[in-house]
Amino acid sequence: MKVCIIGATGHTGYVFEGLSGEDAPVLAGIAPGSPGESIDGLYRDSIDRGFSPERFDDYMEMLSKLKPDIAAVACYFSDHAKVAAQALKMGIHVFVEKPVATTLEDLEMLKEVHRDSGVHLCAMLGLRYEPSFRTAWKAVKDGKIGSVRLMSAQKSYKLGSRQDNFKKRETYGGTIPWVGSHAIDWLYWIGGEKFESVRAAHSTMHNRDHGELEMSALCHFTFSNQVFGSVNIDYLRPSRAAGHGDDRIRAAGTEGVIEVRGGKIYLMNNDTDGMIELPLEDGQPIFADFVKQVKGQGECLISAGDSFMITEASLKARQSADENRIIVF
Amino acid sequence: MKVCIIGATGHTGYVFEGLSGEDAPVLAGIAPGSPGESIDGLYRDSIDRGFSPERFDDYMEMLSKLKPDIAAVACYFSDHAKVAAQALKMGIHVFVEKPVATTLEDLEMLKEVHRDSGVHLCAMLGLRYEPSFRTAWKAVKDGKIGSVRLMSAQKSYKLGSRQDNFKKRETYGGTIPWVGSHAIDWLYWIGGEKFESVRAAHSTMHNRDHGELEMSALCHFTFSNQVFGSVNIDYLRPSRAAGHGDDRIRAAGTEGVIEVRGGKIYLMNNDTDGMIELPLEDGQPIFADFVKQVKGQGECLISAGDSFMITEASLKARQSADENRIIVF
Numbered sequence: 001m002k003v004c005i006i007g008a009t010g011h012t013g014y015v016f017e018g019l020s021g022e023d024a025p026v027l028a029g030i031a032p033g034s035p036g037e038s039i040d041g042l043y044r045d046s047i048d049r050g051f052s053p054e055r056f057d058d059y060m061e062m063l064s065k066l067k068p069d070i071a072a073v074a075c076y077f078s079d080h081a082k083v084a085a086q087a088l089k090m091g092i093h094v095f096v097e098k099p100v101a102t103t104l105e106d107l108e109m110l111k112e113v114h115r116d117s118g119v120h121l122c123a124m125l126g127l128r129y130e131p132s133f134r135t136a137w138k139a140v141k142d143g144k145i146g147s148v149r150l151m152s153a154q155k156s157y158k159l160g161s162r163q164d165n166f167k168k169r170e171t172y173g174g175t176i177p178w179v180g181s182h183a184i185d186w187l188y189w190i191g192g193e194k195f196e197s198v199r200a201a202h203s204t205m206h207n208r209d210h211g212e213l214e215m216s217a218l219c220h221f222t223f224s225n226q227v228f229g230s231v232n233i234d235y236l237r238p239s240r241a242a243g244h245g246d247d248r249i250r251a252a253g254t255e256g257v258i259e260v261r262g263g264k265i266y267l268m269n270n271d272t273d274g275m276i277e278l279p280l281e282d283g284q285p286i287f288a289d290f291v292k293q294v295k296g297q298g299e300c301l302i303s304a305g306d307s308f309m310i311t312e313a314s315l316k317a318r319q320s321a322d323e324n325r326i327i328v329f
Numbered sequence: 330m331k332v333c334i335i336g337a338t339g340h341t342g343y344v345f346e347g348l349s350g351e352d353a354p355v356l357a358g359i360a361p362g363s364p365g366e367s368i369d370g371l372y373r374d375s376i377d378r379g380f381s382p383e384r385f386d387d388y389m390e391m392l393s394k395l396k397p398d399i400a401a402v403a404c405y406f407s408d409h410a411k412v413a414a415q416a417l418k419m420g421i422h423v424f425v426e427k428p429v430a431t432t433l434e435d436l437e438m439l440k441e442v443h444r445d446s447g448v449h450l451c452a453m454l455g456l457r458y459e460p461s462f463r464t465a466w467k468a469v470k471d472g473k474i475g476s477v478r479l480m481s482a483q484k485s486y487k488l489g490s491r492q493d494n495f496k497k498r499e500t501y502g503g504t505i506p507w508v509g510s511h512a513i514d515w516l517y518w519i520g521g522e523k524f525e526s527v528r529a530a531h532s533t534m535h536n537r538d539h540g541e542l543e544m545s546a547l548c549h550f551t552f553s554n555q556v557f558g559s560v561n562i563d564y565l566r567p568s569r570a571a572g573h574g575d576d577r578i579r580a581a582g583t584e585g586v587i588e589v590r591g592g593k594i595y596l597m598n599n600d601t602d603g604m605i606e607l608p609l610e611d612g613q614p615i616f617a618d619f620v621k622q623v624k625g626q627g628e629c630l631i632s633a634g635d636s637f638m639i640t641e642a643s644l645k646a647r648q649s650a651d652e653n654r655i656i657v658f
Contacts, residue, residue: 149535150545152481152561156581199528199655203555206478206583216479216581218557220549226532228547230559232481236581240599252485252545252565254535270569326528326655 001025001291002068003095006059006083007033007075008042009165010097011124015072016049018287025291027051028066031059033075033083034171059083063090070095070294072287074124076165077173081106088117093294095287098123098181099311102173107315111308122290122300123307127182127247128189129289131280132260136249137190138281139258144267146255148191151229153183154248159208159215159235167211175214175233176202176321177314183231184219184317185310186249193223195313195329200321207235219317231317330354330620331397332424335388335412336362336404337371338494339426340453344401345378347616354620357395360385362404362412363500388412392419399424399623401616403453405494406502410435417446422623424616427452427510428640431502436644440637451619451629452636456511456576457518458618460609461589465578466519467610468587473596475584477520480558482512483577488537488544488564496540504543504562505531505650506643512560513548513646514639515578522552524642524658529650536564548646560646 003025005012019027027046030053032039039055046053056062063071063086071087073080073096081101084094088110100123101107114121127133140148157179165171172178188195202217204210219231237246250259256269268275286302293300316327332354334341348356356375359382361368368384375382385391392400392415400416402409402425410430413423417439429452430436443450456462469477486508494500501507517524531546533539546562566575579588585598597604615631622629645656 147535149532149565150547150561150563152483152547152559154481154579156586197653199549201549201551201555201557203478203557205555206476216555216557218479218481218549218559220528220530220547220559222530226530226534226545228530228532228545228561230481230547230549230561232479232557232559234479234581236478236583236586238585238597238599238601240601241597242603250483250561252563254565256567257485257565268567268570270567272567272569274571324526324655326653 002028002066003070003072004029004062004066004068005042005072005074006031007037007073008039009037009076010074011126012042012072012074014124014126014287017285018291025070027053028068029054029056029062031056031062033059033073034079037075060086063087063092068092073097076171077178078102078171081110085110085113088113088119088121091117091119093119094121095290096121096123098125099173099177099314100307101311102177104315107308107311114304120294121304121307122302123310124286125182125185125302125310126286128301129284129286131283132263132265133186134283135265135278135281136258136260139267139278140190140251144256144269145251145253145258148251148253149227151187151191151249151251153186153229153231154246155179155183155233156237156246157235158237158239158244162210166213169212172213174318176200176217176219176318180217180219180231180233181310181314184313187221187229187231188310190249190251191223191227191229193225193227196222196224197326197328198317198320199326200317202321217321331357331395332399332401333358333391333395333397334371334401334403335360336366336402337368338366338405339403340455341371341401341403343453343455343616346614347620354399356380356382357397358383358385358391360388360391362388362402363408366404389415392416392421397421402426405500406507407431407500410439414439414442417442417448417450420446420448422448423450424619425450425452427454428502428506428643429636430640431506433644436637436640443633449623450633450636451631452639453615454511454514454631454639455615457630458613458615460612461592461594462515463612464594464607464610465587465589468596468607469519469580473585473598474580474582474587477556477580477582480516480520480578480580482515482558482560483575484508484512484562485566485575486564487566487568487573491539495542498541501542503647505529505546505548505647509546509548509560509562510639510643513642516550516558516560517639519578519580520552520556520558522554522556525551525553526655526657527646527649528655529646531650546650
């Protein structure tokens with residue numbers, strides 16, 4: 001089985017993590033996915049990790065020549081949909097950075113192409129595979145907190161100094177889709193309800209010369225069965241802090257409360273002695289899970305439907321913030 | 330100086346905490362504030378604490394006869410505004426449970442009466458005096474996190490089994506004003522910005538035979554300068570959990586992050602070694618602070634303007650949830 005990587009902007013590391021072990025795919029080729037995107041770093045990284053991909057300037061030429069089973073798409077975010085659609089049309093399975101599109105029009109186009117393709121697609125919502133979030137999801141599924149009623153999730157990142165493609169809405173897509181989509185996914189995945197409406201707000205103020213990049217955002221989702229969820233997103237984490245991010249979710253249910261914070265998971269219900277820490281489920285490389293599905297050996301944790309839904313929710317939240325109104329799903 | 334308590338439903342304990350020490354007011358009388366409200370428990374409590382108030386059935390008779398300097402109003406929530414207004418009209422200073430009104434019409438009436446009264450009013454937003462929140466406010470004021478950009482606050486309570494006045498919107502006013510107003514106040518007080526709009530949602534589902542009482546709620550506020558804040562509110566805390574509530578706020582600013590959780594306060598900025606715990610400022614009885622203002626010895630931490638503003642914000646959030654739309658201030 002052969003995989004090609006298109007682009008060097010998103011989480012290409014997910015692919016590398018899934019390339020070890022027996023029967024793992026071979027990294028056959030790499031190419032940029034967007035005009036002006038450099039893959040020098042990605043190439044060096046590939047070599048350092050012991051792979052020897054063929055290097056292309058044109059990803060279409062690469063796909064035609066190498067005929068990979070899987071294309072991993074991680075170029076400038078606004079090109080995800082176009083590149084993914086081209087691969088799908090060639091019958092190539094697609095592992096694509098989230099958001100899978102940065103406009104609702106591109107998303108519709110991609111959904112349609114996927115519908116007709118007969119191949120698989122999975123967005124890089126890799127945090128579902130983090131032991132703490134995976135354990136939270138399992139605990140909720142196992143009924144530890146009863147029916148989920150209210151959730152709040154957080155993504156807080158360091159800003160650092162980001163490439164030019166982060167500074168323009170046209171290439172970046174916005175902080176809600178790029179950073180927030182993970183947390184929006186937790187609400188959807190752990191809450192298990194359907195999106196009904198969203199009200200969001202975002203601000204580019206104090207973004208330290210990062211053009212159109214939003215530094216802070218807040219989303220308020222309503223779901224089926226009167227379940228509600230908030231997502232707060234910021235790039236305000238102090239540069240000196242340990243670690244890049246501070247990912248959290250709290251879910252309160254009819255029988256208890258669960259919380260992920262600092263990579264740990266806590267549960268409180270009427271069977272526990274206060275807030276207890278739960279042992280973590282094993283993690284798993286996301287790409288290996290997708291490869292398993294491509295091989296017909298089971299379902300990947302992130303379906304194409306999930307990938308599209310989270311992108312839609314992120315883009316509708318962004319639209320709500322841009323237009324200062326409630327968007328109904 | 331004499332104080333009378335009207336009603337036995339809200340936080341009358343705040344009054345008792347402020348009655349010790351030299352020059353403290355004397356508890357002269359108690360009376361119910363709402364039809365059907367029992368003050369038996371309050372009377373016993375007064376005696377147990379060593380006070381000997383005169384007991385009345387009619388608070389107007391009590392005010393006329395005892396001519397107190399201060400009336401503490403804590404009856405059924407929907408009667409706060411009417412009772413407070415009656416006391417103000419008699420030139421009596423008012424210490425009143427929050428929300429100070431349960432309708433915007435009552436709030437306007439009370440504001441007008443207060444404007445003409447020449448006496449002081451303070452809402453029982455007692456959590457401003459809790460050491461952790463007070464320390465958070467001071468740290469923000471001292472510039473420890475720069476300009477506040479994004480906040481999220483939480484109120485989570487045990488439901489237990491509540492009196493009938495909690496089960497009807499007409500007497501209860503709603504969970505957002507009753508429970509949420511504290512957290513809405515933290516956003517306002519710590520953020521230091523003006524309310525601009527609110528989107529909220531609430532649900533009575535799974536309320537264990539509590540009629541119209543909302544079990545969960547979520548509010549999304551936008552403030553001046555593109556500052557945003559969420560408040561999540563629930564009665565879902567397991568009955569076996571230690572302590573009644575789980576009060577929190579996190580505020581992320583241009584220079585750092587501050588967080589109150591579990592009665593402690595944490596700060597992270599580029600001068601700290603990761604997230605550090607701050608020593609707590611001293612607490613102070615809220616009622617004693619109000620008495621000081623009544624005596625002309627300084628400003629109370631909670632102004633009448635704050636009391637009205639937080640009530641307005643709570644009622645507009647409730648309206649947003651009821652009408653499923655954004656309310657602009």
